[in-house]
Amino acid sequence: MKANRSIGCSVTECRYHAKNEPMCSLESIQVAKNKPTTATTESDTECASFEKE
Numbered sequence: 016m017k018a019n020r021s022i023g024c025s026v027t028e029c030r031y032h033a034k035n036e037p038m039c040s041l042e043s044i045q046v047a048k049n050k051p052t053t054a055t056t057e058s059d060t061e062c063a064s065f066e067k068e
Contacts, residue, residue, distance in 0.1 A: 016040035030066040039064075 017040055018033035025037050033040045047063035048054045 024062075026062075026065065028068055029062075030068045031064065032068075 016033050018036045018038035022039035024039040031039050031041045044064040049061045050059050054060050
């Protein structure tokens with residue numbers, strides 16, 4: 016998998032982790048809120064592109 020140097024990632028359990036580097040292999044990712052309210056902290060958001068390896 017080719018690393019996308021614009022998207023860092025340390026979630027090695029994801030199908031799109033670049034494996035050799037702490038990067039994502041996708042061209043782009045989707046970030047989503049994980050609460051229906053306004054996001055005010057980092058923990059209120061998540062990478063919606065995650066897929067279990």
